Amino acid sequence: GRTELAYLGEQTAETRKVRLxxxxxxxxxxxxxxxxxxxxxxxLELCDQKKIPLLRTPARTGEFIYQLSRYLHNRFAPRKSVHGVFVEVYGVGILIMGSSGIGKSECALELIKRGHRLVADDAVQLMKISDTKVVGSPDEMIRHHMEIRGLGIIDIRSLFGIAATADEKPVDMVINLEKWDDQKEYDRLGIFQRTVKFLKVEVPSTTIPVREGRNLAVVIETAAMNFYLRRMGVLSAEKFSKQLRAKMSGDF
Incomplete structure (x- = not known):
């Protein structure tokens, strides 16, 4: 930068060579x-001797250091690939997971029809950008595409427009779809916040049982809105539980 070159310019030729x-x-x-x-x-002479690349950019020093640091941070960040469908619902990054054939892509397609956005289908590339945040993006080979059983590969951007896709998004929550099991006790209050770890980062997680007649797109939209309420400190389940305990205490 200017400061370093100005300092070197003030030195004698011999001192300048020693410093370099x-x-x-x-x-x-x-x-x-x-x-x-x-x-x-x-x-230039010393770089030629030592085979060190010497580059030049018109960018200002502070701006260039910021951009280079950001690039290197992302370039060497920990990464992994997971199977699922990643969508943005009301601005919330939701990773839909579950066994093959459970209906992840069909659910995501319904969400896209309702105005939400697809980030990645099938192979979701995760990248850790901080100790508390993981970002998801699509595999380059299938960017903006989805596989729908019976239809094959469809181009979401061509079908629904550029606003129906996003290139990357932080993973705010995970929704795991599983077949409804009458023998299993499902969470009916939502007081306890479960999490799942990706690249040592904990992400809020919930399990939604699937059976015929359930509108999963509406359920996931509600989960996204409830996520915003939790972030704002509005804990609906805890509030209901306190009201219920207060009423029961009054009755007895």
Whole structure:
């Protein structure tokens, strides 16, 4: 940047070479000159000798450091691939999971028809961008596409428009679809918040039993709105439970 080059420009030719040799003594992958500044002849000569790439950019130093740091952070972030359908519902990133044939893609298609957005179908690529956040994106081969049994591969962007797809989204919650089991006791209050871990990041999770007649798209829309309420501190289940306990205490 300007400060570093100005400092070197104030030195004598011999001192400048000493400082540059000290800098290039380390295993440096490359040197980048910002602001489109002129390259010192001594620096160019030493980089040629040590086979170190010397690059130049018109970007300002602060902006370039920010963009480069962001790129490197994403480039080397932990990643994994999971099977599911990732949709954005009312701005909430919802990863729909479940066994093959349970109806994940059909449910997502209904959500898209209702104005929500597809992020990824089948192979969801997860990337950890912080200790508390995981971002999901589609596999490049099937970006903006879905597989619907009986129809095959369909292009969501061509069918529903550019607004029906998103390239990436933070994973805010996971909804696991499973076949309804009359012998199983399902959560009917929602007081206890369950989570699932992806790349050591805990994500809120809920299980929705599937059987004929249930409108899963509406259920998932409600789950998204309830997620917003929880984020705002409105805990519907806890509030109902307190009211119920208060009423029972009064009765007895």
């Amino acid at each position: 040799r000290q800098l290039l003594f380390f295993n440096i992958p490359c040197i980048i000159i910002t602001d489109d500044l002129l390259v010192l002849d001594e620096l």
